[in-house]
Amino acid sequence: DGSIKTVTVTPNVDGIGTHSVKYYQGETEITEPINAGIYTVKVEVAQGIKYEAATLELGTLTINKAEPNAGNLEYDLTSKTYTGKVQPVEVKVREGLEGFGEVTSANVKYYDQEGTEVGVPVSKGVYTVKVEVPEGTNYTSKVIELGDYEITTKDVELTDLKYEFSHPSFPNINVVVSRYKVLRLCKLLKEEGCWINQDSSKID
Numbered sequence: 719d720g721s722i723k724t725v726t727v728t729p730n731v732d733g734i735g736t737h738s739v740k741y742y743q744g745e746t747e748i749t750e751p752i753n754a755g756i757y758t759v760k761v762e763v764a765q766g767i768k769y770e771a772a773t774l775e776l777g778t779l780t781i782n783k784a785e786p787n788a789g790n791l792e793y794d795l796t797s798k799t800y801t802g803k804v805q806p807v808e809v810k811v812r813e814g815l816e817g818f819g820e821v822t823s824a825n826v827k828y829y830d831q832e833g834t835e836v837g838v839p840v841s842k843g844v845y846t847v848k849v850e851v852p853e854g855t856n857y858t859s860k861v862i863e864l865g866d867y868e869i870t871t872k873d874v875e876l877t878d879l880k881y882e883f884s885h886p887s888f889p890n891i892n893v894v895v896s897r898y899k900v901l902r903l904c905k906l907l908k909e910e911g912c913w914i915n916q917d918s919s920k921i922d
Contacts, residue, residue, distance in 0.1 A: 720816065722750045723781050727761050733768025737761050741779065752774045753817060754783040754856045782818075783858045790815055795847065797868040802837040807847050807867055817856025826849045828867075844868045 727739055741748045746917040751757050757779040765771040792810045809826050811818045828836050829846040839845050845867045853859040 719784060720752065720814075722752055723779060724751070725759050725776065725779055727776070731768075733766045735764030735766035735769065735771065737763045739776075749783060751779060754781045754914045756780050771828060783853075783856055786818065786860050786862060788864055790818060790857075791821070791849065791862070791864070793847075793864055795865050795867045797870055799872045800840075800842050800869055802840070804840050805869060806838045806862070809849050809864070815857075817854045819852035819854035819859060821849060821851060825852070839867065839869050842869050842871050856893050 725739055725741075727737060729737070737921050738761070740760045740762060741751050742760065743755060743757055748757060759776040759779050760773055761776055763769070763771060790812055792812055793807055795807060798805045806823060807826060808823075809821055824911050827848045827850060828839055829848065831844060831846075833846075836845070846865045847864045849862045849864060849904050851857070851860050851862060
């Protein structure tokens with residue numbers, strides 16, 4: 719969990735000198751056991767009024783790997799509007815986490831509502847997002863479900879429709895308006911005559 723783990727040693731007899739606890743991995747002394755692993759624990763006892771100085775091996779201290787969770791990650795599942803292009807969810811490991819497995823875009827997986835894995839979302843729909851976290855030096859591997867991610871279709875806007883008006887009594891007019899406005903204008907002009915040509919290729 720990122721905190722220092724220690725072993726407390728207390729003398730149970732009088733006359734022992736001061737003591738200090740040491741931690742080792744192999745022959746290397748580790749001053750602060752934080753990372754996952756197995757540490758050999760020794761206690762160095764100074765000479766006292768009744769006992770000689772000595773170094774005693776107490777055993778081992780084991781720090782287990784932690785299990786990763788969604789709180790270890792940074793991500794945003796805010797819905798996106800359809801663009802015709804892939805719209806991935808960016809996932810990052812939170813800063814300050816030592817020994818967490820590396821997470822890249824390849825570790826982020828998407829599933830449709832039937833549970834079938836799909837590619838990075840493009841089309842409208844709701845997708846379940848999961849992250850396959852590999853094992854690190856301090857964390858185990860795990861598949862973490864982040865939640866649902868939706869791609870919606872956009873509302874038709876004024877610029878999505880193109881209409882051309884022509885009338886014998888007026889110069890050619892080429893404007894972009896909504897269907898509602900076109901129908902209103904035609905109603906006003908129907909006594910004079912109104913022809914509408916809709917360019918459907920301009921509609922997404």
